[in-house]
Amino acid sequence: MDFWPEFLANSWGREFVAGGFGGTAGVIAGYPLDTLRIRQQQCSSNKGSAFSILRNAVAxxxxxALYRGMAAPLASVTFQNAIAFQTYAVLSRACDPNVAKDDPPSYKAVALGGIGTGAIQSIVLSPVELIKIRLQLQPKPQSNTNQPTIHKGPLDVARNILRKEGWRRGIYRGLTITVLRDAPAHGVYFWTYEYVREQLHPGVRKNGQETFRTMLLAGGLAGVASWVCCYPLDVIKTRIQAQSEFSTAKYSGIVDCFRTSVKEEGYSVLWRGLGTAVARAFVVNGAVFTAYETALRFILNNNSNNNNHEAIQTETAL
Known part of the structure; x- marks a missing residue:
């Protein structure tokens, strides 16, 4: 009976629940744009615009089809965001040990904490994104018998990858490029969020009293900045994770994927789908930080009210 009050009374419990709300809001808000981004990146021709790809997919x-594969990130998003926000909170403090407990960490510590968070989170995120990408690029089932196997969901994809490709070359395909993408991107992400919210509301990093408008704008701009700085790596990651051991057009690694893609399609391929990614990033990260901060405030206020109520009951009993 006392599990939830005790769970929400510690920082890990609060971060876990609030991170889950934030992550779920972000996945639901931006998933159709994420599917569109993945299809743009994987497309071997640059003739199709974002709108034409979207129209053809729906038709x-x-x-x-725009929500295909959403179950995988939804199932892992609570744990993933709990890791991200809690790890960031710990690392940003560890990188600035001289700061007072009630004061926010320096911007340098924020960036370093974000870099460490991105690297650690990649261990969980890489398999989830691989499964998601395979489902997003899966064609609609047809009546002909020559079509490749159609997977029913994320568990079916995971089982098939493990059976045919194993762990290192299968489930964890693309882990290195995911770390290279996420470590610096998360550093930029958290730094931008903290900097923008402080510029909009001076002193807010200490008192935490920003408005919803500030949360949306700071979160959205943080997402945009993080995607712009790492986008070419994301294109390479998508292409590496989209292929299997049995793909006809197979890349031998990160450098080979980069060289082959640029040679065949030009340097513009590294930025294909950026507009979609930026639009999605603003929507998703605005939703993530707004839901996260709102849930965190609600939990803290609820804990405070419960403590006050218990104190009143104790005084009355005495």
Missing amino acids: REGPC
Whole structure:
């Protein structure tokens, strides 16, 4: 009976629940744009605009095609965001040990904490994104018998990858490029968020009293900045994770994928889908930070009210 009050009374419990709300809001808000981004990155021709790819996908496969593979990130998002926010809180403090407990860490510590968070989170995120990408690029089932195997969901994809490709070359394909993308991107992400919210509301990093408008704007700009700085690496990551051991066009590694893609399609391929990614990043990260901060405030206020109520009851009993 006392599990939830005790769980929410410590920082890990609060970060876990608030991170889950934030992550879920972000996945739901931006998933159709994420599917569109993945298809743009994987497309071997730059003739198709974002709108034409979107229109063709909906016309041929139906609106549900934009949400294909969403179960994988939704299932892991609570744990993933709990790791991210809690790790960031610990690392940013550890990188600035001389700061007072009630004062926010320096911007340098924020960036370093973000870099460490991105690297650690990649261990969980890489398999989830690989499964998601395979499902997002999966064609709609057809009646002909020559079509490749159609997977029913994330668990089916995971089982198939493990059976045919194993752990290192299968489930964890693309881990290195994911770390290279996420470590600096998270440093930029958290630094931008902290800097923008402080510029909009001086002193807010200490009192935490920013408005919803500030949360949305700071979170959105943080997401945009983090994607712009790492986008070419994300394109390479998508192409590496989209292929399997049995793909006809197979890249031998990160450098080979980069060279082959640029040679065949030009340097512009490294920025293909950036507009979609930026639009998605603003929507998703605005939703993530707003839901996260709102949930955190609600939990803290609820804990405070419960403590006050218990104190009143104790005084009355005495």
